[in-house]
Amino acid sequence: MFHRLWLRNTCPFGQVDLDLGWSENWRMSQSTFTAPRRSGRVFHKMRVQVRGRGHDGRKFQEVCNTLVVNSHGGLLLLSHEVDQGEMIVLTNPETEEEQECRVVFLGEAGDAGQRVGVEFLTPAPRFWGLEFVDGELGGSSGEGSVESE
Numbered sequence: 001m002f003h004r005l006w007l008r009n010t011c012p013f014g015q016v017d018l019d020l021g022w023s024e025n026w027r028m029s030q031s032t033f034t035a036p037r038r039s040g041r042v043f044h045k046m047r048v049q050v051r052g053r054g055h056d057g058r059k060f061q062e063v064c065n066t067l068v069v070n071s072h073g074g075l076l077l078l079s080h081e082v083d084q085g086e087m088i089v090l091t092n093p094e095t096e097e098e099q100e101c102r103v104v105f106l107g108e109a110g111d112a113g114q115r116v117g118v119e120f121l122t123p124a125p126r127f128w129g130l131e132f133v134d135g136e137l138g139g140s141s142g143e144g145s146v147e148s149e
Helices: none
Strands: 002-008 016-023 028-034 042-045 047-053 059-070 073-078 087-091 098-110 113-120 145-147
Touching: 047 073, 073 098
Parallel strands: 042 145
Antiparallel strands: 002 016, 016 028, 042 059, 047 059, 047 087, 059 073, 073 113, 087 098, 098 113
8 A cells, every 4th residue: 555645845936845755664755846836936036125133143234125926925135145034124214014924045155235035924815015916916827027126
């Protein structure tokens, strides 16, 4: 007899599901594939204010740009170094709305900063100034590019 166990990663960036199968003698096989996201992503450049604690433990505040956003978080280009799992607060300067976030992804640091993936503690589909319907931008596939300065 063969059994299957599905494990889901809740990280919105680079989600991977594991399909672990085993037989009665507990020999396991493993395969990976990309899982559907909780909400569609869209390229959307906008300025946001970020507050939190840096890698060195000191408080920081900076204005940075988003690269990609969705109902559950986004990808930022941050000049301060932060740790994975760190809590930060984003502020939309146009609406002054604040969202608490968890750092869930750290990209390689470069001259322009570090790509940092954040996840809202609660979904906030209107935080970015875009209309996400059922997790998709304006009810579409979520693919596309939107820029605002």
